[in-house]
Amino acid sequence: MHLKLESFVSFLALLVLFHVLVGLSHAAAAVAAGGGDQFMYEGFAGAWLDLDGMAVVEPDGKLMLTNVTSQMKGHAFHPAPLRFHAPANGTAAVRSFSTAFVFAIAADYVTVSGNGLAFFVAPSKNLSTASPSQFLGLFNSENNGNASNRIFAVELDTILNPEFRDINSNHVGVDVNGLVSVASKPAGYYADDDAGAFKNLTLFSGDAMQVWVDYDGGAMVINVTLAPVEVPKPSKPLISVAVDLSPVVNGTAYVGLSSSTGPFHTRHYVLGWSFAMDGPAPPLNYANLPKLPRVSAKRRSKVLDVLAPVATPLLALAVVAGVSFLVWRRIRYAELREDWEVEFGPHRFAYKDLFGDIAAAADARLCGDYDPNEAALVLKLGLLCSHPVAAERPSMRQVVQFLDGDVALPEPEPTYRSFTTLAMMQNADGFDSCAVSYPSTSTSIDGAPSVLSGGR
Ligand SMILES: *[C@@H]1O[C@H](CO)[C@@H](O)[C@H](O)[C@H]1NC(C)=O
Ligand SMILES: *[C@@H]1O[C@H](CO)[C@@H](O)[C@H](O)[C@H]1NC(C)=O
Ligand SMILES: *[C@@H]1O[C@H](CO)[C@@H](O)[C@H](O)[C@H]1NC(C)=O
Numbered sequence: 001m002h003l004k005l006e007s008f009v010s011f012l013a014l015l016v017l018f019h020v021l022v023g024l025s026h027a028a029a030a031v032a033a034g035g036g037d038q039f040m041y042e043g044f045a046g047a048w049l050d051l052d053g054m055a056v057v058e059p060d061g062k063l064m065l066t067n068v069t070s071q072m073k074g075h076a077f078h079p080a081p082l083r084f085h086a087p088a089n090g091t092a093a094v095r096s097f098s099t100a101f102v103f104a105i106a107a108d109y110v111t112v113s114g115n116g117l118a119f120f121v122a123p124s125k126n127l128s129t130a131s132p133s134q135f136l137g138l139f140n141s142e143n144n145g146n147a148s149n150r151i152f153a154v155e156l157d158t159i160l161n162p163e164f165r166d167i168n169s170n171h172v173g174v175d176v177n178g179l180v181s182v183a184s185k186p187a188g189y190y191a192d193d194d195a196g197a198f199k200n201l202t203l204f205s206g207d208a209m210q211v212w213v214d215y216d217g218g219a220m221v222i223n224v225t226l227a228p229v230e231v232p233k234p235s236k237p238l239i240s241v242a243v244d245l246s247p248v249v250n251g252t253a254y255v256g257l258s259s260s261t262g263p264f265h266t267r268h269y270v271l272g273w274s275f276a277m278d279g280p281a282p283p284l285n286y287a288n289l290p291k292l293p294r295v296s297a298k299r300r301s302k303v304l305d306v307l308a309p310v311a312t313p314l315l316a317l318a319v320v321a322g323v324s325f326l327v328w329r330r331i332r333y334a335e336l337r338e339d340w341e342v343e344f345g346p347h348r349f350a351y352k353d354l355f356g357d358i359a360a361a362a363d364a365r366l367c368g369d370y371d372p373n374e375a376a377l378v379l380k381l382g383l384l385c386s387h388p389v390a391a392e393r394p395s396m397r398q399v400v401q402f403l404d405g406d407v408a409l410p411e412p413e414p415t416y417r418s419f420t421t422l423a424m425m426q427n428a429d430g431f432d433s434c435a436v437s438y439p440s441t442s443t444s445i446d447g448a449p450s451v452l453s454g455g456r
């Protein structure tokens with residue numbers, strides 16, 4: 001018995017040692033395969049990477065660039081700088097390079113995600129001044145578009161940002177020094193097994209997809225190709241655009257992957273990544289990559305997904321407001337009921353009416369016979385309760401506090417900081433821009449805390 005236990009313990013020790021050795025040899029293999037100008041990771045356990053921000057390698061080897069926290073960024077860098085110019089070669093031309101990576105974007109909301117993921121080449125590993133959200137952790141509002149950034153990136157963008165002239169909320173773009181892409185296309189691929197027919201892809205579907213970025217230093221052409229992970233590299237790239245990288249990638253530079261979140265709960269995963277100078281990136285074998293958690297087996301209908309979180313509090317509020325209004329009218333106009341009141345019907349308040357003098361939205365037929373403060377309170381509260389971001393909506397307890405006047409209702413602000421919200425409203429079916437009237441404090445670039453945080 002005693003002997004058995006001892007041998008069992010030593011067996012365990014051997015097992016642990018074996019795992020450590022295997023782990024080390026895997027990590028070593030990844031580095032050795034690198035040989036300086038080349039690397040390949042199928043899973044990132046033991047990978048030689050510099051991570052910052054939210055980026056972490058999960059125990060099973062998935063690289064998670066962002067978790068579900070809002071307004072954050074994460075980077076993964078190949079730690080060593082790469083020489084982008086041919087050695088002892090007087091010409092300014094940038095060497096050819098090629099990269100491939102497998103990613104998955106898992107969003108909590110089925111219809112919106114934020115903000116995206118990018119492969120990039122940058123002169124330093126310090127991106128501390130870059131902003132999250134629509135800046136993808138690569139740029140900020142001051143330096144966006146400035147040639148001194150010397151950043152080249154391929155973005156997988158899941159938000160439509162009008163200020164960057166984005167084409168839609170699901171696109172691939174080639175970026176040089178800023179987020180206004182030099183070329184972009186809706187996400188998809190030309191299927192070789194279907195005579196090159198174009199197939200749409202949804203970047204934030206939660207499904208694993210592969211991206212290839214190939215730069216031909218001689219022809220100065222960037223190709224970007226996207227495909228579902230089980231599909232071999234399509235022969236026709238999604239984007240093929242002439243870009244001279246010589247003023248951008250000067251001398252040595254770092255390659256990395258970046259991701260950022262806006263107001264929406266989104267996890268950006270990378271499952272494998274390879275890179276090579278002067279030749280094709282080593283192919284990734286999907287069978288060797290860490291597996292994704294299965295996203296909820298059955299997806300809910302889009303309409304339900306958008307409407308349910310909005311409709312429930314709205315419905316509750318509408319019932320409360322409706323009942324109170326009827327009671328109030330009964331008491332107030334018990335004696336003087338007029339003909340027009342019979343026709344009293346449903347009303348629509350245009351955003352332009354609400355914006356500015358909120359009381360202008362009140363029914364003219366009330367002839368000013370109401371408390372403007374009360375009317376404004378109810379209208380603003382309605383806007384707040386229909387906020388597109390669930391976390392921004394007040395709880396029932398807060399609604400009561402606002403109505404009682406115990407707590408001051410936050411003032412709606414002009415929409416300067418709400419581009420992301422605006423984009424989200426455009427992306428989500430069943431909404432129009434008038435619902436954007438109440439900007440989300442949580443989308444602010446300066447990270448001002450939400451007035452209502454912790455309300456639910
Ligand atoms: C996300 O990452 C941040 C920074 O690493 C951490 O503070 C936070 O707790 C994480 N959130 C979740 C839900 O894991
Ligand atoms: C320098 O590099 C360019 C681009 O890679 C190549 O076309 C050219 O032949 C090289 N010149 C010499 C002298 O090696
Ligand atoms: C990164 O850059 C910022 C601003 O340029 C600087 O304040 C910070 O010290 C730098 N961090 C490191 C680790 O070099």
Ligand SMILES: *[C@@H]1O[C@H](CO)[C@@H](O)[C@H](O)[C@H]1NC(C)=O
Binds near residue numbers: 142146148
């Ligand atoms: C670009 O960045 C450089 C260095 O940060 C700065 O001196 C210059 O003024 C910027 N240019 C513009 C147009 O903002």
Ligand SMILES: *[C@@H]1O[C@H](CO)[C@@H](O)[C@H](O)[C@H]1NC(C)=O
Binds near residue numbers: 168186200
């Ligand atoms: C693919 O997406 C485009 C918009 O990007 C849309 O116009 C087209 O109808 C979609 N095609 C299919 C087959 O879903």
Ligand SMILES: *[C@@H]1O[C@H](CO)[C@@H](O)[C@H](O)[C@H]1NC(C)=O
Binds near residue numbers: 240
């Ligand atoms: C880029 O795509 C074009 C058009 O399909 C192709 O002719 C060229 O060889 C490709 N270049 C690279 C570096 O993949």
Ligand SMILES: *[C@@H]1O[C@H](CO)[C@@H](O)[C@H](O)[C@H]1NC(C)=O
Binds near residue numbers: 248
């Ligand atoms: C690269 O940078 C150096 C110094 O920063 C500059 O003199 C040179 O002109 C640059 N080369 C290109 C191709 O922009």
